[in-house]
Amino acid sequence: MTSPLWEVFVRSRRGLSHTHVGSLRAPDAHMALRNARDVYTRRQEGTSIWVVPSSQIVASSPQEKDSFFDPAGDKPYRHPTFYDVPEGLTHL
């Protein structure tokens, strides 16, 4: 039987959030963490690692990508660039 799949997140340095770097197979959490260290941080790429069972990740589906993200598409006023800043004024 193959081991479960784990998603690996690495914090490259203090102050930054953990970022997804890939996945690996391992029989348990402890091994997953050890393997992640060996697979993804051999050159000191990280100061902290998270491993999460892939089966626990809930993902949005590519098919519904449009309807899922569309609502933000027609709201340019959420961006500061939507507004004119008068010439010469700062801190706006």
Place this chain on the structure above:
Amino acid sequence: MDRPAPPAQPELEREFSERIAADERIEPRDWMPDGYRATLVRQIAQHAHSEIVGMQPEGNWITRAPSLRRKAILVAKVQDEAGHGLYLYSAAETLGADRSRLLDLLHEGRQKYSTIFNYPATSWADVAAIGWLVDGAAIMNQVPLTRCSYGPYARAMTRVCKEESFHQRQGFEAMSVLAKGTSAQRRMAQDALDRWWWPALMMFGPPDGQSPNSAQSMAWGIKRFSNDELRQRFVDATVPQAEHLGLQIPDPQLHRDGEHYRTGEIDWTEFQEVMRGNGPCNRQRLAARVRAHEDGAWVREAAAAYAEKHPAAA
């Protein structure tokens, strides 16, 4: 397992201090002094509470916005503030705090939110003034917090600051429209500035001499600039903007001093009174918050019941 014994207390303290001295971030699983943790929980919770209570004065104007454009913008802004509250409650939870407990503390009046939200928004111009001045002051306060020593708080602030920029601009834009409008509109704009200017200055907290916890927060890298420094920056940034609008800052003592503008004396007794619960809207704001929480209880219960019946729902 073959885990090494945890390091002794003095070593942990030394490591923590070295990290702070080197301007490195502290992350959730690091050892940290109890006082550091407690200070952060209190500050982040208070910040989160301010975001969600802060939805009220402006939310009040959504149905009465003067145009569809203004209404869409205002909805987007108030929605952002809800989001800011969520980022911040999450950051507090990385310190072991429990979100529902923090809300209880707010509702019981045992944790505070910014005094500014205890003032009423009585005209449409107030919505403009809030965006321009209150969000403007919030940005001054929050930008240095993106470099706060606690990683999750700093990262939440980075997100928040990116979003705040539109809040301030839409306020300034709405204010410009009024300031360039009819004489009635100009009066509205001036009246809003008259009422929001001083409370906005108070948002930076008591003067440095009367801010007992500031020194420790500075030493811990939670705070980067003193209350008075940030207030001064805000004044320097905002006075030219008011001049551009052709509006009068309600302070006869305001004057230029080299690169700075100096204000008259702030009425700190007013600040203390609002802190103590005696501002114009304290009771109303807290009651509205508690009511929203209670009225929403059935939604939370229904969602939990559904999740229990359909454990595999995705």
